[in-house]
Amino acid sequence: MIGHAVDRVDGPLKATGRAAYAYEHWEAGRPLYGFIVGATIGKGRITRIDTEDAEGAPGVHLVMTHLNAPVQGPRDESVSFEYWRAQPELTGPDVHHYGEPVALVVAGTLEQARAAADLVEVEYSTGRGRFDFGEYEDDVYIPKVVNAGLPTDTEVGDFQAGFDNAEVKVDQHYTTPYEFSLPIEPNACLAEPRGEDLVVYVSSQIVNAARASVAATLRMNPERVHVVAPFVGGGFGSKLGIHSETILAALAARTLNRPVKVAMTRQQVFQLVGMRPISSQRVRLGAERDGRLTAIAHDVTMHTNPDIEYAEQTAATTRSLYAAPHRLTSHRLAALDLPRGTDVRAPGEAPGMLAVESAMDELADALGMDPVELRIRNEPTVDPERNVPYSDRHLVDCLREGARRFGWENRPATPASVREGRWLIGYGMSAAIRGHFQGPTAVRVRLEADGTAVVRTDMTDIGTGTYTILTQVAAEGLGLPLDRVRIELGLSDLPASWGSGGSWGATNSCTATHRACMALREKLLEAARGDARSPLHGLSPAEAVFSDGDVGIGGATETLGEIVARSHPEGLEAEGQVRYMGDEPNYSDYSINTYGAHFAEVGVDADTAEIRLRRMLGVFSVGRVFNPKTTRSQLIGGMVWGVGAALEEEAVVDPRSGAFVNRDLAGYLVPVHADITDVDAVVLDGYDDKANVLGAKGVGEVGICGAGASVVNAVFNATGVRVRDFPVTIEKVLPGLPPLDA
Structure with missing residues (x-):
C-alpha cells in the first residue's frame, strides 16, 4: 500500500462537513463566547482601564483584564522548546506590541461579546517604540544559537582571503519582508471545565506541546488537561504553539466554570500569532572563471522580539548546498517592539534560499554561464562544513531531469531578448535543499x-x-x-x-x-x-x-x-x-536532506511591468514516497508559497505604532487561482536508508525552498531588471524596463 496514490480516507468527512475543527465542537453543550480586546499602541503602559460599561452590556458574563486575571505560571526558559513553555496573558499593565491582548470580554453570543468589547475604555502612557527595522538594523546582538539549535555562525577556511583572490565576485544585499502563515482556519479554541479537569478543543499542530503549555500556564497537572485536535485547518507553523485565544479561553472557562469559545479575527491573527522575521541578507560569492566557487558567505540580520527571542536559521541551508573551500555564515538580531518571530513554512530555508539562489543567478550572469551548469559544477562530494557524507543526495539528478522536462535549452540566452507581442518572456531556475529532522x-x-x-x-x-x-x-x-x-x-x-x-x-x-x-x-x-x-x-x-x-x-x-x-x-x-534525532547516530554521521530543482517561465508586460507566471516545474528527491497524490499536492502547495514570496507577500509596519497596515487578505496579497496556471511537481524514485527504516523523508517544506528564486530569476531573464528587495513588484521593475523599440 505504501507508494500508492490512495484517495484521502478523511475526504468524505471533510467534503460533507462532518470533520469538526476547533471552533465547531459542540460536545460541551451551549458555550459562552469570548472576544479579545487588543492594545491600540505599540509600546507603553495601561494607565486606566474602565470595564463598567462593557460589564453592564447585554449578555456579558465576564470582562477579564490584568486587574482580575488569575495568577499564571511564568515562561520557563529552561524548557528546551518554546512551544512547550507557559504562555501567560494579561499579566500586567505593560504593552509590548500593537494588538497585544488587554482584555477578554465573555458573553452569551459572539455578537454580544464583540459589541461589548468596543465599550472597554483603555488609556495608555505611550513609550517610544522600536518599530522600523531599517532604523535599528545596525543595532544588533549575537544569539547563542539559531532555530533548531543550530550554530549561530560557522567558518571554514579563510573566507576573506578566498574571496579577495577570486576572479569573479558577487557581493549583494537582499531583503525579505515580514510574512505570515495565514491558514484558512483562524486560531481558535473551546475550553470546557470538567471538575478538576480541563478539555481544550484547539487548533494545534503539536498536541503534546499544547497540553504542556496550557498546564504550565494554568499551573495544572498535565494529566488534568485533555487536548482535542482531530482536524486542523492548516497551520504552516502558526499553530506549532498555542496563542492567546487558547490561554484566555481556558482562564475564562475555569473562572466561570462554563465552556468558553474564543477565535481570533483575521486581523487579530496578523498581530497575535507571530510572523516570519524581516531580514537583510548579504551574500558574497567568489568563483574562478570556470564557475567553481572558491568562497561563499551568507550574513543575515533579522528582527526579534525583545522578550521572546526567535532567530530564524536563514543562513543555515547555505552550509550544505554548494562546495567551496572558504565559507562563512552568520546570524544577527535587531530587537523591535513587534510580535515575536515564529516558524513560518520552511523557516530559514525559504528566505535564505531566495537570497542565495538569486545570487547564484547573478554569478551565472557575470560568468556568462548556464545557471544549471553552474550549480552542477559546484556539487559537493561531502557536506562542505560538517565534513560527513550525504545520506542520499540527488540534487544533480533533479537539475538535469528538470531541465529536460522544462525545455531549459530554449531559455533566452540574453535577458530582455524574447518578446511575444507586449510580453517579455523569461526563464529562471533554482536549486532546493532542506534538512530532514526526526523527533520523539x-x-x-x-x-x-x-x-x-x-x-x-x-x-x-x-x-x-x-x-x-x-x-x-x-x-x-x-x-x-x-x-x-x-x-x-x-x-x-x-x-x-x-x-x-x-x-x-x-x-x-x-x-x-x-x-x-x-x-x-x-x-x-x-x-x-x-x-x-x-x-x-x-x-x-x-x-x-x-x-x-x-x-x-x-x-x-x-x-x-x-x-x-x-x-x-x-x-x-x-x-x-x-x-530524538540527537540520539540516532545516522544524524551525526551523515548529512540528511531533501533536494529539488525549480524552473519557471514568466511574462512581463513591456508597458506596465505586470508579471505573470506562465508555467512552473519542480523536480524533487525526497526518498521513498508514502502517497504520490498527497506528496504532489504538498509540493505544489510549497511552490505556490514560493510564488507568493517572490511576487506578492509583504506585511508593512506603521513606524508610528508598530501596527501592520495591511492586516487582512485584501491588503496582504497571496496567490489566487488566476495567478497560478501551469504548475507541476515530479518526484524521483528514491529510498534513503539513513533517514529511517522506511527510507522516507519529509516533503512539506522542500517545495517552497528556492521556489521563489526561480521566479525572481525568470523576471530578470525577461527584463534585465534585477530586484533584490523582495517581493518583486511592478514599481520595482517598471523604471528599468527596456524601451518598446529596443
Missing part, C-alpha cells in the same frame, strides 16, 4: 478480535493527509485491506508525538506505526506457532506472509482475527517509537 514519537496499534486494526497517536492532520498515509503504512505492515484500518489522532491521552511541523510529522508517525506493526506481527506469529489449534502451529515464522487479512506459512493460512480472538480475545496491541 510513539504510536500504538491494536488488533481487534474481528481482524480490524486501530492506530492511535496524538499526531495531528493539518490537511496534509496523515489519516491516509498512516492507514497505508498500517495496512501494508499487517497485510490488511485499507477499510479494515482505523486511525485515531489529535488526542492528548494518546501516545505522544512531535506532531505536524518541520516536515517531520509524516516520517516520524509512519516509522513508529511501522515498528508497532512489526512488533504486532511477532506477537501474532508467537501466539499462532505456540497454539496447537492453529494451522500455523510449529511452523517457521521466517516464511510468514501477511496479506488480505491472513497470515500464511507455506500452504497453511489463518486470519489475523482468528489468531487474536483465540489467544487475545480482548485485543492485541503493540507500540512503536521513534527517538
